[in-house]
Amino acid sequence: MWRHSDLSITRAVRHRVKALDPERPPERFFEALRKADERLLALDYDGTLAPFTARREDAALYPGLAPLLAAILQQETRIAFVTGRPAEDLAARIPLKGVEIFGAHGQEHIAPSGRLTRAPLSTSSRLWLDASALRIAAAGFGHALERKYGTVAIHWRGARPDDRVQLEKLARDMAGELPADIQGLAFDGGYEFRVRGRDKGTAIADLIARHPQAIMAYLGDDMTDEDAFIALPCTGLGVLVRDKLRDTHAHLWLRPPKELHTFLRSWMTAVTS
Ligand SMILES: [Mg+2]
Incomplete structure (x- = not known):
């Protein structure tokens, strides 16, 4: 039975964020969260918790x-x-302190203890990524290049229009000749080449395997977050955080930062009620 505090959670969430899936209303999720023995909040960072900036390091x-x-x-x-x-x-x-982090789209993991582990990377994958990074730099776009473990990304957020045209063409050319172990993925503000096998969905699957009873939500903004929304268990809640709605596998849509605050405060209220 609903108590007053539960109703206030329901009202806050229902009136300020948009439920996208009638099968998974937020009030049912928050009720399950209130009763849960274990809770898990999984979060993307850029565009979700931190607004985009022209320089990635400023986010x-x-x-x-x-x-x-x-x-x-x-x-x-x-x-x-x-x-x-x-x-x-x-x-x-x-x-x-005491949080865990899946980095480079699940290729890296930092446990709550602080221990860093990385998924194995084959020599051929690493050589392809190294050669691709050199190709981007040799084209004069070293400033737009991001080399991460298992990944090479081209960023064009904030680029001049003519540079952006060239960067997009370079990404298309490279995407047209990919080896089988590398996939190309567009993201908000660029394009990324990544070793297959790990993504945000496999990160969520890892969390579910270790915490099968946890009631969990995942908050994300980008196309790469769709893998995570899809991987959530049937009790989970996928939350799309962005100014404009788009096609998504998320169950709830909210605009940052105000509705994001509302959602997180609702989480706190549900747990304390
Ligand atoms: Mg993001």
Whole structure:
């Protein structure tokens, strides 16, 4: 039976965010969260918790999010970050201890203890990625290149229009001649070449395998987050965080940062009620 505090959660979420899947209303999720013995909040970073910036290194959490996340962590919710950034890069950006991080789209993992592990990378994959990074730099776009474990990315956010045309052409040319072990993926602001086998969906599958009873949500903004939405268990909630709605496998849509705050406060209220 609903209590007053439960109703306020329901109203807050129902009126400020958009339910996309009538089979998975947010009020049912928050009720399950309230009753759960184990809770897991999985989060993308760029575009979800941190607004995009022209320089990737400038991306920082929206104001007010860090204390909210710290409070949620203190309430015995596990927090996991699932990002395209290198895991150690993300670890340096979040002022939280005892969280786990899946970096480079699941190719890297930092356990809550701080231990970093990496998925094996074949010599042929590594050589292809090295050669691709050289090709991008040789084309004069070293500044647009990001080399990560198991990944090479081309970024064009903030690029001049004529540079962007050339960067997109370079990405298309490279995508047209990929070896079988490498996949090409568009993301918001660029294009990425990545070793097959790990993605944000396999990161979620890892979390489910280790915490099968946990009630979990995943918050993300980009096309690469769709793998994570798809991998969620039937009790999970996929939350698309972005200004404009698009086709998605998420169950809920909210606009950052205000509705993101509402969602996280609703999480805290559900756990304390
Ligand atoms: Mg993102």
